Amino acid sequence: MFTHNIKAVLCDIGGVLYVGDTPxxxxxxxxxxxxxxxPIRFLTNTTQKTGVEVVKKLQELGFEIQQxxxxxxxxxxxMFLENQKSTAEFLLTDxxxxxxxxxxxxxxxxxxxxxxxxxxxxxxxxxAFRTLLKGAKLIAVANNRxxxxxxxxxxxxxxxxxxxxxxxxxxxxxxxxxxSKEFYELACQSLGLSSNECxxxxxxxxxxxxxxxxxxxxxxxxxxxxxxxxxxxxxxxxDQVLESIAKL
Amino acid sequence: MFTHNIKAVLCDIGGVLYVGDTPxxxxxxxxxxxxxxxPIRFLTNTTQKTGVEVVKKLQELGFEIQQxxxxxxxxxxxMFLENQKSTAEFLLTDxxxxxxxxxxxxxxxxxxxxxxxxxxxxxxxxxAFRTLLKGAKLIAVANNRxxxxxxxxxxxxxxxxxxxxxxxxxxxxxxxxxxSKEFYELACQSLGLSSNECxxxxxxxxxxxxxxxxxxxxxxxxxxxxxxxxxxxxxxxxDQVLESIAKL
Numbered sequence: 001m002f003t004h005n006i007k008a009v010l011c012d013i014g015g016v017l018y019v020g021d022t023p024x025x026x027x028x029x030x031x032x033x034x035x036x037x038x039p040i041r042f043l044t045n046t047t048q049k050t051g052v053e054v055v056k057k058l059q060e061l062g063f064e065i066q067q068x069x070x071x072x073x074x075x076x077x078x079m080f081l082e083n084q085k086s087t088a089e090f091l092l093t094d095x096x097x098x099x100x101x102x103x104x105x106x107x108x109x110x111x112x113x114x115x116x117x118x119x120x121x122x123x124x125x126x127x128a129f130r131t132l133l134k135g136a137k138l139i140a141v142a143n144n145r146x147x148x149x150x151x152x153x154x155x156x157x158x159x160x161x162x163x164x165x166x167x168x169x170x171x172x173x174x175x176x177x178x179x180s181k182e183f184y185e186l187a188c189q190s191l192g193l194s195s196n197e198c199x200x201x202x203x204x205x206x207x208x209x210x211x212x213x214x215x216x217x218x219x220x221x222x223x224x225x226x227x228x229x230x231x232x233x234x235x236x237x238x239d240q241v242l243e244s245i246a247k248l
Numbered sequence: 249m250f251t252h253n254i255k256a257v258l259c260d261i262g263g264v265l266y267v268g269d270t271p272x273x274x275x276x277x278x279x280x281x282x283x284x285x286x287p288i289r290f291l292t293n294t295t296q297k298t299g300v301e302v303v304k305k306l307q308e309l310g311f312e313i314q315q316x317x318x319x320x321x322x323x324x325x326x327m328f329l330e331n332q333k334s335t336a337e338f339l340l341t342d343x344x345x346x347x348x349x350x351x352x353x354x355x356x357x358x359x360x361x362x363x364x365x366x367x368x369x370x371x372x373x374x375x376a377f378r379t380l381l382k383g384a385k386l387i388a389v390a391n392n393r394x395x396x397x398x399x400x401x402x403x404x405x406x407x408x409x410x411x412x413x414x415x416x417x418x419x420x421x422x423x424x425x426x427x428s429k430e431f432y433e434l435a436c437q438s439l440g441l442s443s444n445e446c447x448x449x450x451x452x453x454x455x456x457x458x459x460x461x462x463x464x465x466x467x468x469x470x471x472x473x474x475x476x477x478x479x480x481x482x483x484x485x486x487d488q489v490l491e492s493i494a495k496l
Contacts, residue, residue, distance in 0.1 A: 117370060118370050118371075119370075120370040120373075121369055121370060122365060122366050122367075122368040122369060122404070123366075125368075125404060125408075126403050126404050129394070129402075129403070129404045129408075130401060130402070130403075133402060145415060145416055145418075146377070146416055153378060154377075154378070154381060155374050155377070155378075156370070156373060156374050156377045156412070156416045157416075159415055159416075160373075160377075160412040160413070160415045160416040161412055162415075163411045163412050163414070163415035164404070164408040164409055164411050164412040165408070166411070167393060167407055167408045167410075167411035168393055168394055168404045168405075168407075168408040170393075
């Protein structure tokens with residue numbers, strides 16, 4: 001089904017492999033079959049869960065997935081900063097901040113905003129603002145407005161604080177998660193391949209399909225998860241549309 | 249110099265009465281003369297200083313000013329909420345929040361954001377966000393990007409957190425300080441007069457002159473404080489332009 005030059009598969013996680021706590025029918029087998037022919041990377045925008053937690057959930061659901069096959073937005077950010085030989089002022093959870101410890105030797109050329117929740121204090125935000133004033137660039141790893149909190153009510157998410165820092169600094173944040181070009185390019189780079197040698201599979205016609213295509217990948221849309229028939233009227237033409245990943 | 253129906257004077261403070269810690273030449277006498285003929289109100293957008301502190305500074309500089317003649321953005325907000333028979337979730341300094349104690353009996357129909365500094369915690373912001381989700385309306389008493397902090401560096405100001413709450417809630421804040429129409433209408437109302445019976449004097453062609461004119465007041469621009477000759481090219485025609493308040 002792929003054109004002849006496809007050498008690897010990138011795959012979204014939620015909505016493609018499972019919905020809630022239930023695997024998509026046939027998805028476990030599909031992943032097994034894909035892995036017999038291609039290297040694969042699973043991509044997720046989360047900055048709260050570490051790769052270890054993401055893998056744990058997938059393995060518990062029955063997927064044969066290895067740690068090195070999962071790339072989270074945090075991995076992506078680390079690769080990006082490593083490429084730039086830079087570190088950042090991080091507005092993230094404490095665990096996530098620790099994940100960037102190895103970059104400490106580099107200059108603080110960026111401010112990175114992800115899910116920080118209670119770390120979004122005035123002191124931390126103001127510290128980030130002052131780093132921006134000194135010339136650092138603003139990166140949004142996550143850009144959501146709100147999320148469903150433990151008490152089942154909505155709570156403010158990273159995008160709100162990205163907006164506060166944009167207003168303060170007059171800078172527009174670069175979004176580093178999907179659907180950014182950088183996200184896809186770094187994923188391909190981690191496989192030692194160029195964009196046109198990879199195919200992306202996802203349920204989000206904008207974040208997954210359009211984002212991947214703009215980065216030069218081929219893209220397959222699956223009709224599971226957040227897919228909605230109206231998505232096909234948005235002027236984005238997936239290279240292939242499938243009922244689910246099981247049909248691959 | 250005013251048209252016949254002027255019954256009261258509204259006056260900006262910084263840049264009209266003094267610059268830094270020095271009174272504008274002739275301003276002290278001018279205020280004395282105005283007060284012999286008209287009731288006067290001094291208007292300021294500050295939400296950090298209480299009216300008491302504002303009056304103290306003016307008196308120390310030599311102005312004959314009474315407490316009831318100064319209207320700060322906090323007074324303005326209180327009048328607005330009292331008119332609406334509402335209270336608010338307040339993002340302000342502790343002192344400023346206490347100022348609204350008497351409104352406790354009313355329903356929380358608003359979220360009011362001013363200078364809150366360290367009270368801009370995740371918890372407080374999220375509480376405000378949830379109040380907005382329940383249908384409250386967002387009011388920005390201050391909307392600045394940053395201010396010069398005690399350590400002489402810039403720090404994030406109220407506008408940043410207004411922006412965060414706008415992004416979170418999808419709501420646009422109503423700005424209640426100058427140059428809003430409400431600000432001027434409430435000031436006139438506090439004198440028992442209608443807008444066309446009052447004249448506003450200020451050094452800010454947008455906040456003072458244009459704002460007041462849009463609310464139906466006449467407006468005098470003084471060429472002191474933040475006045476810049478280019479201001480006269482902005483398409484806003486003051487009812488009168490004076491070298492300073494001393495020429496009134």
